Amino acid sequence: xxxxxxxxxxxxxxxxxxxxxxxxxxxxxxxxxxxxxxxxxxxxxxxxxxxxxxxxxxxxxxxxxxxxxxxxxxxxxxxxxxxxxxxxxxxxxxxxxxxxxxxxxxxxxxxxxxxxxxxxxxxxxxxxxxxxxxxxxxxxxxxxxxxxxxxxxxxxxxxxxxxxxxxxxxxxxxxxxxxxxxxxxxxxxxxxxxxxxxxxxxxxxxxxxxxxxxxxxxxxxxxxxxxxxxxxxxxxxxxxxxxxxxxxxxxxxxxxxxxxxxxxxxxxxxxxxxxxxxxxxxxxxxxxxxxxxxxxxxxxxxxxxxxxxxxxxxxxxxxxxxxxxxxxxxxxxxxxxxxxxxxxxxxxxxxxxxxxxxxxxxxx
Numbered sequence: 001x002x003x004x005x006x007x008x009x010x011x012x013x014x015x016x017x018x019x020x021x022x023x024x025x026x027x028x029x030x031x032x033x034x035x036x037x038x039x040x041x042x043x044x045x046x047x048x049x050x051x052x053x054x055x056x057x058x059x060x061x062x063x064x065x066x067x068x069x070x071x072x073x074x075x076x077x078x079x080x081x082x083x084x085x086x087x088x089x090x091x092x093x094x095x096x097x098x099x100x101x102x103x104x105x106x107x108x109x110x111x112x113x114x115x116x117x118x119x120x121x122x123x124x125x126x127x128x129x130x131x132x133x134x135x136x137x138x139x140x141x142x143x144x145x146x147x148x149x150x151x152x153x154x155x156x157x158x159x160x161x162x163x164x165x166x167x168x169x170x171x172x173x174x175x176x177x178x179x180x181x182x183x184x185x186x187x188x189x190x191x192x193x194x195x196x197x198x199x200x201x202x203x204x205x206x207x208x209x210x211x212x213x214x215x216x217x218x219x220x221x222x223x224x225x226x227x228x229x230x231x232x233x234x235x236x237x238x239x240x241x242x243x244x245x246x247x248x249x250x251x252x253x254x255x256x257x258x259x260x261x262x263x264x265x266x267x268x269x270x271x272x273x274x275x276x277x278x279x280x281x282x283x284x285x286x287x288x289x290x291x292x293x294x295x296x297x298x299x300x301x302x303x304x305x306x307x308x309x310x311x312x313x314x315x316x317x318x319x320x321x322x323x324x325x326x327x328x329x330x331x332x333x334x335x336x337x338x339x340x341x342x343x344x345x346x347x348x349x350x351x352x353x354x355x356x357x358x359x360x361x362x363x364x
Contacts, residue, residue: 014137014165014201017052023263024167024203024230026091026110026139027255028055030245031068032075040237042082044252050259053110054079054088055232058103060244061095061116068243076106083107091139096123100130112139112232115171118154119143128161137165139232141205144174146189152196167201168193169232170223172209179287180280182211182248185219187226194227203230207248213239216250217258218273224262225274231262293348297355304356314356320349 017024027045032038038056045051056079060070071078079090089109094100095117103111111131117123118141131138138158143150151168158166170190172183194202204223206216220231236242236249250258307314324342331341 014167018201018229021050021052023224024201025051025259026053026055026203026230026232027051027235028053028091029057029236030207030234030242030249031057031060032071032078033243034071035078035081037237038075038078039082039085041235041252042086042088044237045235045255046086046088048252048256048259050263051088053091054082054086055091055112055234057244058092059095059099061114073102073106076102076108080107083109094127097126097130100127104131104134104136108136110137110139112169113141113154115141115144115174118151119145121150121153121157124154124157128157128163131158131163132161134163135165136163137167138163139167139169139203141169141171142173142189142193146173146184146186148189148192148196151189151193155197155200167203167229168197169203169205170209170228171205171232175284175288177287177291179284181209181215181219181284183209184284185209185222185281187222190228191226201229203232204228205232207232207234207245207250211245211248213248213250213254216248217261218277220258220262221273222277233258296348297352300352300355301359304359307356308360314353314360323349 014024029037029041038054041056042054045054056075058070058072058075058079060068079092082088083090090107091110091112092103092108093114094103094111095114100111113124113127117127140151140155140158143154155166155168168190170185170187170193172181172185173189175184190202190204204220206219206223209219210216216233220233223231233255234245234249235252235255236246237252239246239249239251242249304314306312323345327341327345328338331338
């Protein structure tokens, strides 16, 4: 059932939103691009009635210079106009102390910290100090790498600065190679954060996990099935014209149709969708295994050259036995079959020796 949009007061804690609505929903364009774009999006989301915050990036951290890096502070005017017209509170990302002061000055209702920023504890601490004493919700995205301690540490920096309304956003983890999903979900890391910090809401950002609007509903459903406390979804009135992340943004109608399914009570993901999502994760892990093997063989080639220069035998039995003992121990710790792992590494070691002999012969 759709609810009526209400302006949130300072007393409206994140936990109260969850108590009243069941899920925290944050939605809006990747970046604020124009007055028309922001207001059109806000009107559509407000009419739906299930969105708690209108999100839009004011500053965009981009990989290369010369790309669209956000409208800057001019975008706050558009966000506040949208807020006045629709009553939707506004949210944006901050990546520096200066960003915090600008956002607070322009009446932003919720701040989130991006993955690149979370990966730098010095910057996180500066931002936490800048927000100290301000009654505003802060959502912390996971870092680029799957380091639970880094994510947990960033959240604790805000809590120790006296910020009571803190939550987390799972947006997946960066990958070296391109794959079906933009970022690897690695759900176990987010689940571990929830276990360690059960008192804070953890929501999912399927837009950044997938990088593909067609896959957003499927990953959002997985997040709901896993018990996440809500979603942050990128929504744009005309995604094909978006200046950033065009491929992962939904149209308002697509977003509403997705919520119609996701917010039903006791809805389970279809077996086909769940299998598809799980298989995409397996494909990514398979690619990572192959990349690791390729990198290993590059190192084996260097080992071969060292052995040739110093007239050493290719087969180093003590080293081989040490490898087998170590992998068997690790396999046991990770719940893997030690015998299977030994066979696997026997094949890897055999191929490594053959490769070394070939390299030595070719460089005689």
